[in-house]
């Protein structure tokens with residue numbers, strides 16, 4: 382098994398019988414998910430995606446990635462939320478959070494259209510100067526304002542630089558038939574890839590949404606899908622005691638019922654930080670509705686032990702932690718002995734740094750449990766495409782079952798519309814005039 386759930390440190394916070402008591406609810410959630418009878422059941426395309434994906438498109442993704450690697454020094458990936466986080470998370474986890482600074486034979490990759498910061502946009506534009514550029518614009522709806530605005534800018538950059546040939550450098554990932562982006566792509570002759578109708582943004586990393594940028598970064602798509610497929614098969618057992626994703630989901634739910642309103646996903650390697658952002662979107666958008674849901678947060682230790690560590694140890698007892706214990710780092714570092722030992726650190730010598738990092742984790746779990754914070758552990762053997770594919774599916778399945786245990790629809794995000802309506806009204810989008818007047822009256826600036 383590529384990811385295992387270790388609940389050993391939950392002793393004193395949660396008893397085994399509490400998990401067993403949730404077995405019927407978990408089984409019902411499993412049946413609703415696989416029988417497609419639960420809330421949001423028209424968005425279950427991700428469930429069998431690792432086996433049932435478009436093989437022809439998969440080959441086209443690999444071919445397009447090769448073409449981008451040959452034609453571009455820089456790939457700009459334009460998208461927001463589920464349309465960029467998964468790709469960025471996988472690239473940083475498998476390659477590095479410093480991917481763009483590494484010596485490599487693949488293009489630099491920058492993510493745009495996930496904010497409206499003029500400074501950020503200008504910085505990326507200036508990075509593109511003098512370099513060959515390609516763009517992958519990703520939007521399921523094809524109408525989301527932030528990426529659409531960024532695309533307008535980068536489309537112009539490419540057209541100014543390459544003229545007619547710009548179309549050879551623009552790759553669109555969007556709905557198969559609908560939306561402004563699809564219409565534009567068809568008119569201009571851009572190569573298009575599909576966000577399947579039945580896969581929501583935050584569950585779409587294993588579709589073209591994530592796969593094209595991930596392939597451009599030089600990651601092995603076959604191994605990624607094989608890992609997800611292994612998880613799909615391994616996590617079919619309905620019994621909470623025999624399915625680690627379900628055990629994790631039930632544990633989260635039991636702790637939530639005991640007043641732990643926040644989960645912190647903890648890692649000990651900064652290359653996991655964006656994966657934690659992906660987890661936050663996955664769980665936050667899936668669970669946070671109807672006045673319910675765990676608030677998903679994340680920390681990277683040791684870094685955050687020197688910022689949030691104090692709060693976690695001694696602050697309000699509102700949270701539990703889930704530690705991601707990666708057994709083998711991508712690279713280790715041998716700590717040599719220093720004959721002078723001025724710094725007094727020879728007690729750390731003659732061992733790999735991963736051993737020290739693992740000890741920091743053990744020490745932290747013991748301290749935090751002592752401080753009244755429940756600590757669950759997800760054990761992951763190493764960071765490879767296969768393991769990452771497994772982990773993605775593991776979190777998706779945990780999230781779906783968690784949502785059903787809570788009684789919410791884990792596949793919609795109605796709350797995201799509220800800010801959009803206000804933004805359109807305040808920016809003067811036609812059709813929002815009435816709302817504009819009401820909002821302006823409320824604003825104090």
Ligand code: PA5
Nearest residue numbers: 462463464520521522525582583
């Ligand atoms: O998970 C989701 O559905 C959202 O985060 C969307 O991915 C995000 O809002 C972007 O939407 P779109 O791809 O339609 O531009």
